[in-house]
Amino acid sequence: MKAAAAASKEKPGDPGTPLTVPQLIERILSKVGPDLAADAALRQELKRRRSLAPEAQAHVSQSIFRHFRWLGWLNPESPVEMRIAQAHTLADQFAANPASISDEELIARAIPAWTREVLNVDAAWVRTLQREPKLWVRVRQDHEPALITRFAEGDLGALTPGPLPQSFTYGGTVDLFRLKEFQAGQFEIQDVASQAVGHLCDPRPGELWWDTCAGEGGKTLHLADYMGGRGLIYATDRADWRLERLRERAGRAECFNYRATRWDGGERPPTASQFDGILVDAPCSGLGTWGRNPHARWTTTATDVAELAAVQHSMLHNVAPSVKLGGRLVFAVCTLTRAETTDIANAFAAEHPDFEPVLLQNPFTPDVAPTSNQLTLWPQQTGGNGMFVAAWRRIRAAMVEPKA
Ligand SMILES: C[S@@+](CC[C@H](N)C(=O)[O-])C[C@H]1O[C@@H](n2cnc3c(N)ncnc32)[C@H](O)[C@@H]1O
Numbered sequence: 495m496k497a498a499a500a501a502s503k504e505k506p507g508d509p510g511t512p513l514t515v516p517q518l519i520e521r522i523l524s525k526v527g528p529d530l531a532a533d534a535a536l537r538q539e540l541k542r543r544r545s546l547a548p549e550a551q552a553h554v555s556q557s558i559f560r561h562f563r564w565l566g567w568l569n570p571e572s573p574v575e576m577r578i579a580q581a582h583t584l585a586d587q588f589a590a591n592p593a594s595i596s597d598e599e600l601i602a603r604a605i606p607a608w609t610r611e612v613l614n615v616d617a618a619w620v621r622t623l624q625r626e627p628k629l630w631v632r633v634r635q636d637h638e639p640a641l642i643t644r645f646a647e648g649d650l651g652a653l654t655p656g657p658l659p660q661s662f663t664y665g666g667t668v669d670l671f672r673l674k675e676f677q678a679g680q681f682e683i684q685d686v687a688s689q690a691v692g693h694l695c696d697p698r699p700g701e702l703w704w705d706t707c708a709g710e711g712g713k714t715l716h717l718a719d720y721m722g723g724r725g726l727i728y729a730t731d732r733a734d735w736r737l738e739r740l741r742e743r744a745g746r747a748e749c750f751n752y753r754a755t756r757w758d759g760g761e762r763p764p765t766a767s768q769f770d771g772i773l774v775d776a777p778c779s780g781l782g783t784w785g786r787n788p789h790a791r792w793t794t795t796a797t798d799v800a801e802l803a804a805v806q807h808s809m810l811h812n813v814a815p816s817v818k819l820g821g822r823l824v825f826a827v828c829t830l831t832r833a834e835t836t837d838i839a840n841a842f843a844a845e846h847p848d849f850e851p852v853l854l855q856n857p858f859t860p861d862v863a864p865t866s867n868q869l870t871l872w873p874q875q876t877g878g879n880g881m882f883v884a885a886w887r888r889i890r891a892a893m894v895e896p897k898a
Pocket of ligand 1: 688706707708709710711712713714730731732733736757758759760775776777778805828
């Protein structure tokens with residue numbers, strides 16, 4: 495096999511034990527578990543073997559992801575090599591002829607049974623989970639024409655325009671993180687559904703925003719682009735290491751109109767000022783990312799859904815007083831369970847008469863008039879992750895609890 499031969503390119507000086515490609519796949523699978531996600535194990539092992547040929551790296555990654563994507567069809571008693579071969583056969587057959595597997599079989603095997611209790615499972619959604627996910631990038635406006643030319647002329651693989659402004663799919667095999675254009679912050683790797691959240695926030699230059707769960711800053715940077723360097727974004731998260739990555743990314747993007755600071759979801763905001771807009775891109779069960787991250791299908795539980803819904807409910811309640819009169823509150827989660835989407839939005843509406851719904855224009859169907867402040871973006875409609883967004887505007891000053 496071409497990829498197996500490439501593994502022998504590991505140099506004796508490599509820190510990892512020289513392994514053949516099948517051995518490396520087996521090693522990665524043996525490390526994966528409830529405490530180590532497949533993508534993290536893959537990154538760890540590939541990082542130790544930087545000299546592995548790019549095509550061998552790609553084969554290892556594809557094998558790991560396909561293993562978990564097709565896990566419901568594999569016999570756990572079979573040797574790893576046999577399971578990997580079967581996963582590749584299933585993936586190739588399905589790609590060539592999606593009708594070769596019935597809706598019923600897909601629903602029964604591609605997702606855990608509890609999923610059917612927490613959302614209305616649509617076969618079209620499950621079909622998206624069995625395809626190889628697209629790689630989406632957001633090209634920053636000022637760099638768009640030059641970058642398209644660079645990709646076209648530099649033999650890097652095509653950037654194909656997507657449905658949203660500045661969105662593109664990448665069809666090549668180059669490691670985009672290593673490109674000097676990426677290092678210079680000319681584009682970001684960001685799923686199209688995440689890009690939709692930035693569009694729906696639509697902040698204006700000069701405004702004051704709070705990105706409460708900013709993580710590594712994917713949406714912070716998008717909001718900052720909208721604001722054109724004018725105004726300020728408080729970017730908070732409870733994970734300091736994520737904020738550190740955010741600072742690095744912001745540095746690359748030459749984004750300076752932000753303040754990164756810790757916030758743990760509690761009642762105390764990062765500043766006493768009230769905000770023009772608050773984005774709560776909340777921690778969630780992540781079912782919307784199961785196409786890209788198939789291992790998570792087998793580690794996420796119904797208990798996670800219930801616990802995360804409680805966190806989302808309390809976060810929205812805690813940040814609501816920090817929205818100024820006329821300001822907007824946007825709730826986003828990359829999941830599709832009722833408990834973390836419509837239930838949370840409906841509960842917030844019922845508990846907060848000081849907010850009114852803001853109709854959301856689906857950016858993927860700009861010709862269809864909006865009818866609701868709740869928007870579910872399904873992968874089968876967008877080609878990206880699943881995402882839920884809801885938005886409100888404050889119409890009355892916050893109610894002050896009378897002191898006892
Ligand atoms: C969906 S991710 C955010 C992704 C990020 N907005 C982006 O676009 O790249 C959710 C984030 O919530 C953070 N988080 C989880 N629990 C939290 C809590 N109690 N308080 C604050 N942040 C929390 C996680 O560290 C994670 O970064």
